Amino acid sequence: MRPEILFPLFQDVTALPGIGPRLATLLAKLTGPRVKDVLFHKPTSLVDRTRRTTVEEAPENEIVTLKAQVEEHIPGRRQGQPYKVRMYDGTGFLHLVYFHGRPDYLKKQLPVGEVRIVSGKCDRYGSEIQILHPDLVMTEDEAAETPLLEPVYPLTAGIVPKTMRKAVQGAVSLCPPLPEWLPEDIRARGEWPDFRTAIRQLHAPESAADLDPETPARERLAFDEVYARQLALQLVRSRRKAQAGYPLKGDGSKVKALLEAAPFAPTGAQLRAFDAIKSDMEAPTHMTRLLHGDVGAGKTFVAALAAAQAAEAGMQTAIMAPTEILARQHAKTLTQLLEPAGLSVIALTGRDKGKARADLLERMAGGTVDVICGTHALFQEGIEFAGLGLVVIDEQHRFGVSDRMRLTAKGKRPDTLVMTATPIPRTLSLSVYGDLDVSRLDEKPAGRIPPETRLINMERLDEVVDGVRRAIDRGDRVYWVCPLVEESEMSELSAAEDRWRHLKAQLGEDRVGLLHGRMKPAEKEAVATDFRAGKMDVLVATTVIEVGVDAPDATVMIIEHAERFGLAQLHQLRGRVGRGDKPSSCLLLYKGPLGETARARLEMMRETDDGFRIAEEDWRLRGAGDPLGLRQSGLPDFKLADMEIHGDLIAIANDQARLDVNRDPELTGERSEALRVLLYLFEQDQGVRLLKSG
Incomplete structure (x- = not known):
């Protein structure tokens, strides 16, 4: 039950002065439907009438x-x-x-x-x-x-400044004195006021300096918000660690066979990551580990080792990918890696219908298949596993914490390995993945030659097309990435379909293919397969190829209007080439003049191939806008904290939350009431659901 002390803050906004039903609808869209949402609506500037x-x-x-x-x-x-x-x-x-x-x-x-x-x-x-x-x-x-000093708030059509200020003041007056959830040493370090005082100071700035996010009041509120998030994640982690898992121990034979038959020598980072995963899998508790690494660092090979470990213990592995095309590609790659160890691999996607699908489901339920690759549809009702011991989720940033919690419903609390090819700055990994143990792949396989990256003005497009003609005449394969599918009157960007028609006219009808997100899965896969098999030389695509279209002998990546892409996305796209031992290149086509941030992004791409350095720079350049393109799933939508400014508070909040939960896993101690108020106030549902009385 929500603590009674918070009842005033969880009233509908119609409880605020001047807010009737019509304005309540507008205000709910702007801030949220409750008094506390208005309370957390920060002023952005100050009108000084003094x-x-x-x-x-x-x-x-x-x-x-x-x-x-x-x-x-x-x-x-x-x-x-x-x-x-x-x-x-x-x-x-x-x-x-x-x-x-x-x-x-x-x-x-x-x-x-x-x-x-x-x-x-x-x-x-x-x-x-x-x-x-x-x-x-x-x-x-x-x-x-x-x-004579009035805070200025973000508004929406239909709500005037005077109404907003009156509503905020009403929300402030409804805020009761709350029990202190922060330890004294943390408050003292920042000279932070109590929560209620901080809220009052937030909405009653006495000068423009009071709007600085690094004032004690603003820092206190930002810390409270990230602390609530970290506390919820640590409760999830603690509860999972306390649950009995299924120890996945084997004799090492299948892992050994896989290593001996591998087409390359594993990197030290791959072996270290697998050692940590193996240790987790053999433990009697439930594993949930994040594996993140640079493009081409070999996540799939580590997943294959984990699947071999599960198979030794007589258990199946499910590998979940964000798209059907990637699921089928995983099945192909894993078949090559795991067949020598005697493991069978299938793909199950929405394309499988009728008898073929029934046969696959029968094999899964009968235990005659070891590894099943698919999309999130693998976890629908009616799909049964004989014994699901390990779940591997690829491109984890497309799924959130709630997805991770739901997955444990299949099988006997399967161990979970989540993977992403987006290197993640520590601040962000704590914020999104604070409930997970983390391994990072920071080495690339020996023999790989990083692509040469060049910046080219769009005005030189004809020269680029001539270069592509020469490249394909000598047997190279080329990706050409465009930011849009079709030309829009609102945009000057070249569309994939227009570029496809243009290149077909220049290079030959049968040499150029097209791939974009609006195509049907079967069409996408057919094009990707043809490109991989060398039946076409140039693949014009949107960012649908960012994860999943592998043609190991493709050597040229051209990204049109590269200034419109984020750093992490550019790095992901570049990672489609340079996977073999042939020299490769990445051409970043831009339309000038470039803004300062866009130029910094493109120069960084030219300077380095280190995904971890690029991720940190992306975080710095993009700030809290949409770091690494994660906004769509998993990245918390903070209202009081600004990740660009308050990012360093996350590590402190994470340490404190771990300490709290390690000392008092059920939150029954002397600070428990205050910590429960904190979780409910910031609606950290994952943590709230795990509280015994909540």
Whole structure:
């Protein structure tokens, strides 16, 4: 049950002053539907009305506050002209300008002969000094009671600043004193106020400096948000560790056979990662481990070793990929690796229908197949495994924590290995994967030659096409990546379909293929297979090839409008070439002039092939916008924390959360009530569900 102390904050926003049903709908879209969502709506700037000036000295294009006497009302002489009110302060005339102003209202608010204090942005129109639609018009008595510093909030159509400020102040007044969930040493280190004081300071800045995200109040709130997230992840991790797993121990024969038949010598990083996985699998507890590494670092080989370990213990492995094309590719690669060890591999995707599908399901349920590759459809009802011991999820960033929790429902609490070819900065890995143990592959197989990366202006497109013709004439294979599927009037970007038609005309009808996300899975796979088999020389594609279209002997990657892609995505695409022992190249075509960030991205691509360095730089350049393109799944949507600025707080929060859960796994100790309030306040459902009384 949600703690009673939080009830006021979980009321509907209609509990706030000035918010009726119509505004509640708008406010819910902007902030969320509850009082606490409004409470967490941060101001972005400050209107400072403390600056008093005279009409003569009023600066242009700045908000000013003036005291003057109302001299005359001047209605517009014809339709469309504004209504004006002339004022005088002894130094000059000021005109207040209103379009569609109601004369009766304005005469009541600004009576001739009376003194008023007005505030707004000052402009000059010809010889006139004017304020268009003043923000405030007050008597001197009203001005004495009106705050002259006002926070400015993000708004949506239909909600005006005054309504938003009133709603926020209502939310602040409903915030009760909450029990302190932070240890004293952490609060003291940052000189942080208590939560309620921090919230009040957030919404009552006394200067622009108070809006700095690194002020003690803002840091405190950011820490609370990431701490709640880390505490939930550590509760998930602790509960899983406490659950009995199925020890997957074998005699080492299948792993040995796989290693002896492998077409290459494993890297030290691969062997270290497998040692950690093997140790986890043999333990009586449930494994959940993240394997992340650079493009081409050999994740699939490590997954094959883990599958061999599971098979030695008589258990099956399911490998889940984000697309059918990648699932079938995994099946092909794993068959080559695992057949020498006597293991059978199948692919099961939505394409399999009728008797063929029934046969596959029968083999899975009967235990005559060891490794099953598919998409998330593997975990639908009606699909049965004889004994599922290991689940491998590829491209884990496309699935979230809740998916990981659901997977354990199949089999006897199968061990779970999640993999991504996106190297992840530590800050981000803690934020997204704090519930997992982590292994990283930071070495690439010997003999690989990194692609040579060049930046080329789109104006030299004809030269690039000539270069492609020469490359395919000598037997090379080329990827050509475009950012859109079809030409849009809203965009100047070349579309994949247009480029495909253009290259077919230049290079020959049967030499160029097209692959994009709107094609049916069977069409996609047919094109990918033809390209891999050498039946076409150039594959024009959208980013659908980022994960999954492997043609080991492709040596040229061309990325059109490379300035529109993120660093991590560029690195993923470049990783499609340079997988063999032949020299390869990556051409980044850009349209100038380049902005500073775009240029920095492309220069970084030219400088290095190190995915971990690129990931850190991507994190720095993109900040909290959409680091590594993870926004669609798994990356928490923080409201109070800014990952670009508060990223270092995550490690501290993670350490504290681990300490809390290790000391008190059930949260029953002296700080338990406060920690429960924290989890419920930030709606960390994974953690809340694991609390005994919740």
